[in-house]
Amino acid sequence: MTVPASINRTRPLDRARALSGFKFGDRAFYWMTRISALAVLCILGGIIISLIMGAWPAIKTFGLDFLVTRRWAPQLSPSPVLGALGPIYGTIVTSLIAMLIAVPVGIGIAIFLTEFCPPVIRRPVGVAIELLAGIPSIIYGMWGFFVLAPFMTDHVMPTVIATFQHVPVLNVIFAGPPSYLSLFNASLVLAIMILPFITAISRDVFQTVPPMLKESAYGLGCTTWEVVKNVVIPFTRAGVIGGIMLALGRALGETMAVTFIIGNSFQISGSIFAPGTTISAAIASEFAEADGVHMSALILLGLLLFVLTFIVLAAARLMLARLQEKQGK
Amino acid sequence: MNALYSARARKDKIIRVLCYGAAAFGLTWLALILFTLFSKGFAGLSLDVFTQMTPPPGSKTGGLANAIMGSVMMTVIGVGIGTPIGLFAGTYLAEYGRHEKLSFYVRFINDILLSAPSIVIGLFVYGAVVVPMGGFSGFAGSIALAVIVIPVVVRTTEDMLLLVPNQLREAASALGLPRSLVIRRIAYKAARTGLITGILLATARVAGETAPLLFTALSNQFWNANLMKTMANLPVTINNFVQSPYEYWRQLAWTGALLITLAVLVLNIIARLLGAERKPK
Secondary structure, eight states, X not given: OOOOGGGGOOOHHHHHHXXXXXXXXXXXXXXXXXXXXXXXXXXXXXXXXXXXXXXHHHHHHHTTHHHHOOOEETTOSSSOXXXXXXXXXXHHHHHHXXXXXXXXXXXXXXXXXXXXXXXXHHHHHHHHHHHHHTSOHHHHHHXXXXXXXXXXXXXXXXXXXXXXXXXXXXXHHTOSOOOSSOHHHHXXXXXXXXXXXXXXXXHHHHTTSOHHHHHHHHHXXXXXXXXXXXXXXXXXXXXXXXXXXXXXXXXXXXXXXXXHHHBOOOOOOSOTTSOBOOHHHHHHHHGGGOOHHHHHHHHHHHHHHHHHHHHHHHHHHHHHHHHHHHHHO | OHHHHHHHHHHHHHHHHHHHHHHHHHHHHHXXXXXXXXXXXXXXXXXXXXXXXXXXXXXXXXXXXXXXXXXXXXXXXXXHHHHHHHHHHHHIIIIIOTTOHHHHHXXXXXXXXXXXXXXXXXXXXXXXXXXXXXXXXXXXXXXXXXXXXXXXXXXXXXXXXXXXXXXXXXXXXXXXXXXXXXXXXXXXXXXXXXXHHHHHHHHHHHHTOOHHHHTTTOOOSSOOOOTTSOOOOHHHHHHHXXXXXXXHHHHHHHHHHHHHHHHHHHHHHHHHHHHHHHTTO
């Protein structure tokens, strides 16, 4: 550490100058950090204001009808008809299917890692999962497009369609024809993408259980599953749910993993094997060519997505914060 | 009694099998992705990738040189803009306003921005930078990346500074050091590897971001170091090439994807090693 030279001299004048220099530096640094902290709030404000301003023409033109209109016809003259129902439906359906697949599997892997796994491979598998959680989503997207979608469409979908052909309700959900671009393929890629994320969070949360609690349960003669069911999961419930909601927030807003294989079709079809679109995919594929009210409608879609994810993420954070509070006590 | 025992044991066994199954199922997918990525990516790797420009439609030669350069430039500038803001904001949360109401809000909003959809950040920068500046530019892309960097750095900075023992700060204060010097000379120094880890993780996070660049930096066919113009970058180039009908373009897309993944993995691994080095002390 270097001490400013002036401080070593003992003459009172220099000392006063050095101290006032410190005082100034102190205040300057304080305000620099405080302004940066405020900048974080400003970013959020900026996002909201800029989206509302961009979406304003669309809000004025369509009003609340935007939320319930199924039709998406930007080229229609004289005035285009644009409704968000298709993308909203697609966003919710793909996220739900992805969560249905990824949550049980992810939690299963986390339980495997914390309870069943031989210690030798625990660390490598854990590290591998964490590294996979960091891979950019476009990689998952292009793999889905080139590898997964053709495979599912050629080998899995026809079987499923044939199996449920005569079962009521299911024959609508799994109706043909098989399509490379479909809600189901997109959901599957999404599930694979959030899987490492859910696994990593659940594992971290499971590890917060005090070993003493688990050992007491084992001491009473519980099986591993009984320990997990009666000790680990109740103890970490808020954390697991918070983690799941964080993953849901991710799935709702994910763009690149779904854009290639969802088909960008604004039709709402009961079948999950049919093409569809999500809010983010619609923005990604149409924004560059859009103008006027079409562009504004896309920004409005973005605003809806932001509000939706904001609610989910806020709920998730509150839950995780509650868990931390519990630990603190 | 025996029936009860065997029922419990059976249930335990079933769950055990299910968990092993889940692990096998999940890890298989992930292994398949990496396998495809590496086999297809390495197949197209050659010197041309680093020296030639992105090819025009139909061409059978070309590389990713301009896209690699654009990606590196925008990432460096984005991290360069985002890091100081994130660092200072994290410092405020950990040092000055640890228990303030303001910090509570900043922390909460920061956590939300941390996982906000990146395409929304692209829309925000489009409205806030691209429209006022009159066109797509590498600069706008850098700003979009900076907006993503800030929350990551804020989070890690705060966490790392909180790990610094208070006795260090108290000792420095007792010597008469003003607060700002205690933070800069003592707390930063003690938390240095942690802070670097955070910056590396933030870099890894933005290196592969595609959605926010789609309508901020756009893309470009040529070598361009001018930040005020559209700028080629790897993620958007991959995005365009994947959806193209040309075999050569698709091959380049895989190679580009491999490069991004390797960069992200290397950054993550370095960050991890730094983190591990710190722990035993």
